[in-house]
Amino acid sequence: MSSKVEFPFPFTSDHYEYTNNSSPLIPARTVTVSSNYVEEVRLKRKLLEENHERCYRSLPISLESQWETLLLVFRELATYEPEHFSFKRRGNTYVFTNHLLQEEETFVYRDHSSIDFEPLDLVGRHVQEDLIVMGDRHDGLFLEAGQLCFPSNWSLTFVLGMEFKTIHTPVPAIAEFIEKVERFITRIRPNTAWERKNWSITISHKLDTPLETYSDWGKLRYHVTKENAGELVNLRVEVQRLFRLPVTNDILFSIHTYLLPLNELVANDDWLKKFYTNVKTLPQELADYKGISLYKPELLGFLEKALKRRKIER
Amino acid sequence: MKDRYQVKVEQIKQVTPQIKAFTLSSETAVDPFGAGAHLTLHLPMGDRQYSLINNPLEMTNDYQIAVKKVSANGGSHYLHEHLEVGDSVLVSGPDNYFPVHLEAQHVIFFAAGIGITPFLSMMPYLSTLGKTFELHYAVKNVESCPFYEELLKYTEQVFFYSGSREEKKKQVREALENRKIGTHVYVCGPETFMEMVVDTTRELRFPSRVVHEERFRPAAKIRNPKPFRVTVNGGDELLVKENESLLERLLDEGYPVSYACRMGICGSCEVTVCGGEVIHSDTFLTEKEKENKMLSCVSRGVGEIAINVVETNSM
Structure with missing residues (x-):
């Protein structure tokens, strides 16, 4: 499958809307294996090796949910991608085989001495997704563990242990809305998954844009021109899934990040038109938050040129 | 969470003269559950919820429940007198409104x-x-x-x-x-x-x-429910009959209202109330929320009410 075919285009209407846009996922899946699997998993592992403290954090209270996540994701991979993964139980011992990477993981459930990493850190090395465990503590959802290699301008170290509403403080005009979202999440039933798409823009084809390396990638925003936008500007879409872990009653939040260079995006008339109108109608504070304001005129100029070339009415 | 599916009665144990424990199993993998979870049994006389009594960490593809015989013609009587090893039962879940909080010291x-x-x-x-x-x-x-x-x-x-x-x-x-x-x-x-x-x-x-x-039992049931009229999103006018819920009517009319427990516990089927008087019988909404919200599964309007239903999702 080519990367363009599987790209989860996020816009459904011709103007910008701020909604929760979550829908239930049946069957309840937490991860997806895309055509970039091997390449992205290798990149994840490289980042984990070089910057473990930046990419992996956990609190002791998360350990039960981590084990539950490990079992859940390994089971899911073997169930839905049997040609690539298998998962067997021999007595107390589980064996997970990753045929794509020619690897085997053997462990005893809930026995920490049987694995080299924490359970979430281990299972995260076999999926493209970033994995976050949110503890449902009755008076709020708290970020209690995360393997985060591909963040869009946020820091795991900064948010570890924070409550859901506090984490989202930087998002503009969100206070009332985020309370509803949190309530929505607290109502997700066990073994049930919900999915939403969230979009932003990355300058350069780079998945790992943590706050910690902002000085490296942030400055590229000054380099966008009408001429180079097709190559430099990428639509970044996060397919975000929320799953209620049945045993601990915590929430597993998975983020699968996709990047699409604008040169590929504009080849699809419908995508081009929708993307253009959404960027154009994006409120100023959100354009600022998403970092688009710096190059919005150049971006719109590039898209207008493409629309004209393809004879699409604006 | 799985919608209705069949499980088989694998074992029945007489715990006390009044209580029987049932082991329900399936040939396909059953979903994991947490301590405090329950299973819904769809019985001829209606839906009944029973707590699961096995250790979630040692569950081997079966669900165990314990049932006390309480009345001569209810669900517990049916389970005690008519259910035998090898029988099939239609169930859904497990769900959990009584989870254990690991932050407890x-x-x-x-x-x-x-x-x-x-x-x-x-x-x-x-x-x-x-x-x-x-x-x-x-x-x-x-x-x-x-x-x-x-x-x-x-x-x-x-x-x-x-x-x-x-x-x-x-x-x-x-x-x-x-x-x-x-x-x-x-x-x-x-x-x-x-x-x-x-x-x-x-x-x-x-x-x-x-x-x-354990807010297991449904919220206080409205006695002698009466029909009422509802205006939805300022347009459609619906009649909710005495023997149906607002949620059922909305779903029949094609409104995408999400729902889960249907007992006024989980809050999934909340709708906004724009006018009219409502008899609330849920255990989810706060007093403040009841000023302009209702749970469509159990609460009812008086005479005529107006509501708004969000089209996209459960928010």
Whole structure:
């Protein structure tokens, strides 16, 4: 499958809307294996090796949910991608085989001495997704563990242990809305998954844009021109899934990040038109938050040129 | 969470003359569950919820429930008298409105009678995790109480109450006094017993977030429900008949309202009320929320009301 075919285009209407846009996922899946699997998993592992403290954090209270996540994701991979993964139980011992990477993981459930990493850190090395465990503590959802290699301008170290509403403080005009979202999440039933798409823009084809390396990638925003936008500007879409872990009653939040260079995006008339109108109608504070304001005129100029070339009415 | 599916009765055990335990299994993999979870059984006389009593960490593709025979023609009678090993039962779930909170430093369970069932999964679960807990169990007679043998495993942690109401009240208070911060309280049993425990936690100033009630029974049912008219999103006018819920009518008309428990517990089917009087019978909304919201599964309008239904999702 080519990367363009599987790209989860996020816009459904011709103007910008701020909604929760979550829908239930049946069957309840937490991860997806895309055509970039091997390449992205290798990149994840490289980042984990070089910057473990930046990419992996956990609190002791998360350990039960981590084990539950490990079992859940390994089971899911073997169930839905049997040609690539298998998962067997021999007595107390589980064996997970990753045929794509020619690897085997053997462990005893809930026995920490049987694995080299924490359970979430281990299972995260076999999926493209970033994995976050949110503890449902009755008076709020708290970020209690995360393997985060591909963040869009946020820091795991900064948010570890924070409550859901506090984490989202930087998002503009969100206070009332985020309370509803949190309530929505607290109502997700066990073994049930919900999915939403969230979009932003990355300058350069780079998945790992943590706050910690902002000085490296942030400055590229000054380099966008009408001429180079097709190559430099990428639509970044996060397919975000929320799953209620049945045993601990915590929430597993998975983020699968996709990047699409604008040169590929504009080849699809419908995508081009929708993307253009959404960027154009994006409120100023959100354009600022998403970092688009710096190059919005150049971006719109590039898209207008493409629309004209393809004879699409604006 | 799975919608309706079949399970098979693998084993039936007579626990006491009034209580039977059923083991339900499936040829396909059943979903994991957490301590305090329940299964919904779809029986000829309606839906019934029963707590799962097996240890979630040692579940081997089966669900166990314990049922007390309470009336001559209800669900429990059906399960006791008509269900046999090998029979199929239509179920859904498991779901959980009584989860165990792992942030607790110590847990105190209060149970009365058959209210012991959710704690039968919580106790082995917390034991496996190495967490501390104690059970205070009000019974008529200690030796013939449900699951007496099982409870002997926890001799140091189990306290039986079999005296008068006044004596029980005193014992509950003593059990709750001088507890450390971080102690969580779980209570399940008859309404009067639950109230007694919860009232005592309030008198002793326990924060409400550490006191957990098994709100298992549906919210107060509206007696003699009457039909009412509803205007939806300022357009459609619907009539909700006396024998149906607003949720059922909305779903029949094609409104994408999400729902889960259908008992006024989970809050999924909330709609916005723009006008008219509503009789609330849920246990989810706060008093403030009731000013302009209702749960369409159990609450009803009086005469004529107007509501808004969000088109996209459950928010």
